[in-house]
Amino acid sequence: MKVVGPLIVVLALVGIAWCCTEYLHWYALFGLVIPYVAFALFIIGLIVRIVRWARSAVPFRIPTTCGQQKSFSWIKQAKLDNPSSKAGVFGRMVLEVLTFRSLFRNNKVEKRDSKLGYTSAKWLFIGALLFHWSMLIIILRHMRLVLDPVPQFFQILEQADGFLQIGLPLLYISDVLIVVGLGFLLARRFAIKKVRYISLSVDFFPLFLLLGIAISGIIMRYGFRVDVAGVKExxxxxxxxxPVPADQLSTILFVHLFLVCTLMVYFPWSKLMHAPGVFFSPTRNLANNSRAVRHVNPWNYPVKVHTYAEYQEEYGEKMKSVGLPLDPEVVSTNG
Ligand code: HEM
Structure with missing residues (x-):
């Protein structure tokens, strides 16, 4: 059910968009109202989640570290894996976001010759990299639909993506890679027993939804051609x-757009928030300088304490009378 359920939901979304535009001609709803509402909910959702994160207490440094901390000058520090400065944190964050460095270090425990040992597991790193980078390139290429004139950067990106010069319209490498990447991430959840066991509907739904968006887009480009100039208008x-009437747009475009709108509404409340979340994670965005700097909890309230000096001051005579030793360092105000 945790696989079939999300699949049925995505297929139902496709069916709803198809029927409502092909047969009921609700173009204004699907081409205007839903996109605006979805975008507004996306932005509001993002703000709510980020403000909630920003307001949660992080009184101390809790960075994840996996290398030598800054210490004596003659001990080599792992500057990226255990950053002690803002520059180090920035470097680690950039590498994490652009290259998924922590996934590269992924290991799995395996039993070999009746011994347990770590082996490298690079497939997740490769699959995740393929999917995320191709999605980024596709979204950047889509900017031509909302920018007029289209900046040169996007044109160069488009040419680079189609440089294999296969077919007409030209095959985009990112189109192939996004399907391969998503297909891998999905197959992994079926193929690896432990991953299958811990996978839930919310793990499958975004994968099916993204596949739906990618496949409907690919159908539009390489199958039923759509009037791209009309879409751009x-x-x-x-x-x-x-807004201009969306009546002439083809049904498959409405399906594509409706799935994207669903993604926008779903995004802020789902695990997909890991994308902006990485920047707000205190385990990632803090430098490990706990030993160099004293971090005082800013919410500490003044506590009335009773020091030893005060104790001895109060009970000194009694302590002396029963032979208890007194601290000579404590200077009595009684003389
Ligand atoms: C998460 C956002 C989106 C993703 C991942 C996505 C994905 C794709 C993919 C994989 C293709 C295949 C061809 C290509 O790569 O250009 C495509 C095509 C297309 N998409 Fe999207 N899309 C998104 C958002 C949108 C939006 C908001 C629109 C606006 C209506 C749109 C309109 C189109 C059109 C018109 C095509 C056909 C392009 C052509 O024939 O060259 N897409 N999309």
């Missing part, structure tokens, strides 16, 4: 708040 109308 509608999209420019949406982003400039001068």
């Amino acid at each position: 509608v999209m420019l109308g949406l982003v400039t708040f001068h």
Whole structure:
């Protein structure tokens, strides 16, 4: 059920968008109202989640470290794995976000010749990298639908992505890689027993949804061609708040757009928030300088304490009378 359920939901979303636009002609709802509402909910959701994170207590340094801490000058520090400065944190964050460095270090425990040992597990790293990078490139290429004139950067990106010069329209490498990446991430949840056991509907749903978006886009480009100029007119109308009727757009475009809108509404409340979340994670964005700097909990309230000096001051006479030793360092105010 945890696999079939999300699949049925995604297929139902496709069916809803298809029927409502192909047969009921609810173009304004699917081409105007839903995109605006979805975008607004996306932004509001992001703000709510980020403000909640920003307000949660992080009184102390809790960075994840996996290398030598800054110590004596003659002990070599692992500057990236145990950063002690903002520059180190920045370097580690950049490498994490762009290259998924922590996934590269992924290990798995295996039994070999009746012994337990660690072996390298690079497949997750490769699959995740393929999916995320191709998705980024596709989203950047989509900017041509909302920018007029299209900046040169996006044109160069498009040319680079289609440089294999296969077919007409040209095959984009990112289109192949996003399907391979998502396919791998999905197959992994079926193939590895332990991962299958811990996988839930919320792990499968985003994968099916993203596959739905990618496949409907690919169908539009390589199958039923859509009027890209018409789509651009509608999209420019949406982003400039001068909407134009979306009546001429093809049904498959509405399916694609509706799935993207679903993703926008779902994103802030799902595990997909790991994308902005990495920047707000105190285990990632703090330098490990706990031994160099004294971090005082800013919420500490003044506590009334009774020092030993005060204790001896109070009970000194009694202690002396029963032969208990007194601390000569404590200077009595009684003389
Ligand atoms: C999460 C966001 C999105 C993803 C991952 C995505 C994915 C894709 C993919 C994989 C393709 C195949 C061709 C290509 O790579 O260009 C595609 C095509 C297309 N997408 Fe999207 N898409 C997204 C958002 C949108 C939005 C918001 C629109 C606006 C209506 C849109 C409109 C189109 C159009 C018109 C095509 C056909 C392009 C062509 O024929 O060259 N997409 N999309």
